[in-house]
Amino acid sequence: MSAPRKPRATTAARPPASAQEALGRTTRQRSALLAIIAREARPLSPYELHELAVRELPSISQSTVYRNLRALEAAREIHAVSIPGQQPRYELAEIASHHHHHFHCRGCDRVYDLEGCPGGLRGLLPRGxxxxxxxxxxxxxCRTCAA
Amino acid sequence: MSAPRKPRATTAARPPASAQEALGRTTRQRSALLAIIAREARPLSPYELHELAVRELPSISQSTVYRNLRALEAAREIHAVSIPGQQPRYELAEIASHHHHHFHCRGCDRVYDLEGCPGGLRGLLPRGxxxxxxxxxxxxxCRTCAA
DNA sequence: TTGCACTTGGGAATTCATTTGCATATAGTA
DNA sequence: TACTATATGCAAATGAATTCCCAAGTGCAA
Structure with a gap:
């Protein structure tokens, strides 16, 4: 199932084939999807991802987006983020691995990463x-929508 | 999208005293649902609510639960709470009206209200x-599941 | 108590995100 | 370069939550 992971090179636009071994073939579609997720640097929904991908690969299908999201998540390359009342979004596992939170813009419906954490949450817990x-x-x- | 609720047709004069006027008839089903929501004092999903309601009104249907949740929410008697990756839950508007947060138990899948708020969240916002x-x-x- | 408009019960229908089947295209290697 | 297992694209199939339809039941004003 989970294959040992080799140390990362740099960004995944054109990674050494070995790093993706558990993932199978490096197709144009998969490379593009991963590149988009890395480039946007914010959690993307399957829909947003497909919209962006179509610009570079006009015939890419939603199925391919879903199939790759599943494969990339299984391979721990990306990580799902859930926002109340929203479709799941996906971001690079590398980003997700350091603790952070999210901002949901009501104007453009985008989700952004936020740095930091207020802490003190344990104090909210009832006993036991x-x-x-x-x-x-x-x-x-967000900045754009607020202007 | 359902059509907006129409005003009572037959009866012209009706005491507008009650805050529930917009709700229409007080049926056994609606009373039971509202009583359960008040009694449980935690946000309930449509499914949980139906499960609890069936104990008192064995033939109550899911449709009735959904219809009443919609009506009660429109009438501001209850308020929806969304938890990432979960069905919406509903709690009394009265409870929802004072700021608080939630705890989701991974054991029993229940959601509980938490008092207080850590604050300092504005500091997480990017400029603009x-x-x-x-x-x-x-x-x-939760306490029960942790034991 | 009566009458009827509003509700209910229950199943069918819808909605919407996601998955799958299959014929075709293609990455990776022999 | 040729070959073969995989991946893709498209359309149809799922699955889960919610809404709709309508015959039958019932709250409530008169």
Whole structure:
């Protein structure tokens, strides 16, 4: 199942074939999808991803987007982010691996990464409850939409 | 999209005293649902609500649960809570009206209300972004499931 | 108590995201 | 370069949540 992972090279636009071994073939579609996810640097929904991908590969299908998201997630290349009431979004596992939170813009519906964490959350817990994880989502307008 | 609720046709004079006027008839089903939501004092999903309601009204249908949730929400009697990757839950508008957050138990899948808020969230915002709302969801095990 | 408009129950229908089947295209290697 | 297992594109199939349809039931004003 999970193959040992070799140290990363740089960005995944045209990575050494060996790094993606568990993923199977490096197709134009997969490379483009991964490049887009890396380039945008924000969590993307399957729909957003397909929209962006179509610009470079006009015939790429939604199925291919879904199939690759699944494969990339299984291979731990990307990570799913869920926002209340929204489709899941995906970002590079590398980004997801350091603790951060998200901002959802009500204007453009994009999700952005936020640095930092307020902490002090354990104090909210009732007695006897155990904390394993937490999610914080701020919402409002991003710079562009606020202007 | 359902058509907007029409005003009562037959009866012209009707005491506008009640805050529930917009809700129409007080049926056994609606009373039971509202009573359950109030009694449980935690956000309930349509499924949970139906499960609980069936105990008192064995023949109550899912449709009725959904219809009433919609009506009660439109009438501002209850309020929807969304948790990432979960069905919406509903709690009394009265409870929802004072700022609080939620805990999702991974054992029993219940959602609980939490008191308080860590604050300091505005500091996470990038320059130019405006904050309208925020959501915090802690997850782990509730007292019962942790034991 | 009566009458009827509003509700309900229950199943069918819808919605929407995601998955799958299959014929064709193609990456990677022999 | 030729070959073959995989991946893709498209359309149809799923699956889960929610809504709709309509015959039958019922709250409530008179």
């Amino acid at each position: 409850f155990t904390l394993e994880e937490h999610t914080i989502v701020l919402s409002g307008k | 972004f405006t904050l309208e709302e925020h959501t915090i969801v802690l997850s782990g095990k």
